[in-house]
Amino acid sequence: MSERVISTGGLTSAERVTGTQSLEKAVDILEYIAAAPRPGVTLAECTGILGFSKATTQRMLLTLTRRNLLHFDEELGVYSLGMLTAKLGSEYLSRLDYRRAALPVLRDLVAESGETAHLGVLSGKDVVYIELVDSPQPIRMFSKVGDSRPAYATAIGKAILAQLPGDVRRTHLPESLSGSTARTITSFEQLYLDLAQTRDRGYAIDDGENREGIRGFAAPIFDFTGNVCAALSVGGPTARLDAEDAKRNFGDLVARAGRRVSSVLGAPEELLG
Structure with a gap:
């Protein structure tokens, strides 16, 4: 059975990625931001890491931000880890x-x-x-x-x-x-x-x-x-x-x-x- 491809509406073939690939890229971003110095990472830096277009990268970052895995500082224009990462990490350690x-x-x-x-x-x-x-x-x-x-x-x-x-x-x-x-x-x-x-x-x-x-x-x-x-x-x-x-x-x-x-x-x- 072929993997289901996420609807990409107008993206190039290079940007059409499977759900698994998207998840891996999201984890790449989280790891990159976690290791980055304060105050955070810009959209341009994230785009370079993912290798996607700016629009595709922004959609992924918006999803991660909406789920509180990332936090976006509007004043500085940078992304940092969100509260959910702390909660998940704390829960893992408590177990x-x-x-x-x-x-x-x-x-x-x-x-x-x-x-x-x-x-x-x-x-x-x-x-x-x-x-x-x-x-x-x-x-x-x-x-x-x-x-x-x-x-x-x-x-x-x-x-x-x-x-x-x-x-x-x-x-x-x-x-x-x-x-x-x-x-x-x-x-x-x-x-x-x-x-x-x-x-x-x-x-x-x-x-x-x-x-x-x-x-x-x-x-x-x-x-x-x-x-x-x-x-x-x-x-x-x-x-x-x-x-x-x-x-x-x-x-x-x-x-x-x-x-x-x-x-x-x-x-x-x-x-x-």
Whole structure:
């Protein structure tokens, strides 16, 4: 059966797209606007992304705006994310049981360490922070819920990657490893060695690999199936987290925290020892 084509009334054949293609283009626009700097994106910029005519692009933007997925600022002439995206995102996050299970543990981590604690999940080749508790200290690691980072260059990402089968792990890595800092691992051989060490000791270390001057430690979280589903971390300025002291104190701290959350989620006993 051929796909139904949306009525396009006067559009060129290049602009006659299926419903699926239109939906994909709409998602492209939402992702582009979400990643764009404030205050937003103009119609002309959106037209360039879609590759449609100005009129076709405007119709799509009007639909997204009418459904509150986008907001149009008439004074500035730019589009930004609408209230419905916040509502949908909030609803999605509220349904993540491990987020609720981890929050009190993150608070305890901050109380014990004095540093910022994160909860993150794997999303494609990135890690996305879905919860965090800030350090009370004025000089600290700054981030926000929804931030994403390359999985291979973060403690949370490496804690998760270390628990995955090799073929699955490879799908969450880019074709090549680029350096965010001078300390980022850029060799697959070195990365796989790091992941093996991570698995053996029970926690991952980000030694300034994602951000200069920031050291982080992360441990995996397992669900009732015994599969890794997330990881939590604690991190802060290297000036406060001396390498050797931090390994002794923070590594064990996050490993215990990871086991606490895993226990709440019903992980098998052999993963909690």
